[in-house]
Amino acid sequence: MEKIKLLAITHHSKKNINPIRPEAAQIIGLHNSGMVDVTVLCNPGSTLIPHLEKEGITVLTDPLNKKLSRSTISHIRRLIKELNIDILHLFNNIACSNGATAAIGTKVKVIAYRGQTGNVSRFDPSSYLVMLHPRLNKIICVAKAIEKDLHQYLWGDKSRATTVYKGHDQSWYQSNPASLEELSLNKDSFKLSMVANLRPRKGLDVFMDALSILPKDLNLDVLLVGADPKNPKIQEMLERSTISSRVHALGYREDAPEVAAASDVIILPTTKREGLCRAVLEANSYGVPAIVSDTGGNAELVSDGQTGIVVPPSDPEALATAIMKLYKDRNLCSEYGIKSKQRTIEKFNVRQGVERTLEIYQSLLR
Incomplete structure (x- = not known):
């Protein structure tokens, strides 16, 4: 032929x-x-x-x-x-x-x-x-x-x-999780990561508002890859969370997948016009589950209640509830991560x- x-x-x-x-x-x-x-x-x-x-x-x-x-x-x-x-x-x-x-x-x-x-x-x-x-x-x-x-x-x-x-190919995701020693992270903290920028549709404001709703005594650390710590607008956004000391703007990093691998959950709170988010597939390939908003292809990436959680877009309360669910049940979080990796291997x-x-x-x- x-x-x-x-x-x-x-x-x-x-x-x-x-x-x-x-x-x-x-x-x-x-x-x-x-x-x-x-x-x-x-x-x-x-x-x-x-x-x-x-x-x-x-x-x-x-x-x-x-x-x-x-x-x-x-x-x-x-x-x-x-x-x-x-x-x-x-x-x-x-x-x-x-x-x-x-x-x-x-x-x-x-x-x-x-x-x-x-x-x-x-x-x-x-x-x-x-x-x-x-x-x-x-x-x-x-x-x-x-x-x-x-x-x-x-x-x-x-x-x-x-x-x-x-x-995606599992051979791409064999590196060790990123070392976060340079950050002042709490011991055994529950780590949430997001590939963040200031475009409104990416939902960074929704994430920060969700953080402000959570109880203030949670042992949380938040990792924002791509968010420039020197940008005044990023600083304003961090203050909006009301826990800015626990939110770390990491700037541009070439090891974004490895930062996700060092996290417990990846967050994707897009408000509109989403595709098939690479960051979620990268995190899932490392066995890290995702909480995503129901827009674009997100709900095709995450099987709600099986490999992660899907929440309505632009809904900080729903996002905060989802975070609390996995914070309180680490075994469920780990189970979602295992299943999300298998789903990525089979479907993507x-x-x-x-x-x-x-x-x-x-x-x-x-």
Whole structure:
């Protein structure tokens, strides 16, 4: 059987390999399947490059720094024709707007990646450069909630949107938990962690308000990865918790998964527009359960009452109640962690992502 000729287009900064592990693993898995001839186009200096080249994958570069670039569009169009590409797989918005436009007038099948709910409108012209681009044959969503959300905006065939869960590999999560010796943590404290920033939809304010509701004599420590301790707005947010001495803003760290591994529970209180949160999958892979809000793909990550707890979004009282439940019952917390790790292995592995993507490629070409 002749191999499928794939051109995958993506863009990544030089920081932190962790966010791109599932994407790189998928591309490498397609290459290693023996059924796909993979070429990757990415930005110069992308952290993907050494990982892909090590596997023998052809990597080409383009700045990929504009939503619509005449030179990038010409470059992609030339590659489609010269390499006789069957599938054009576009992994972010810049790749989508340029790649789908370059595909106009060619026979190549075009697939876009969709990682979160919301931010699409039939009345917004910019949406027709990405998720509503008329040249897209398929949109691969990372969660069923995202697929369902996208259905309300798509014209015509709604089945163009489908779901493929990103795959994680247990071999990525064998490091020791992060050393927290530099922090003044209470002895045997119950540790809550969150990958935090100040974007309102991430729900840091909801978390801080939940902390303010909890009894003040709890032996708690809170670890906020990504929260800049020098930022006055972060300091204001910490004061909002009413236990600011126990809330530790750790700033940017490359060992975010290992910080989660050193925690008892990870918190994800997103208020809207969530995808399939990598931080939760990383924590679960270390056997750490999560408390998440019921938005986007969160409820697909966590089986409520089995592997963690799902609470309503923007509800500090419900979040505080969930924290207390696991604080009071450490055996239940540990049980959730064990089950969450097993669920990640079974449901969110690399193999299922590669196999499902191959099925989509083959169905388009049929």
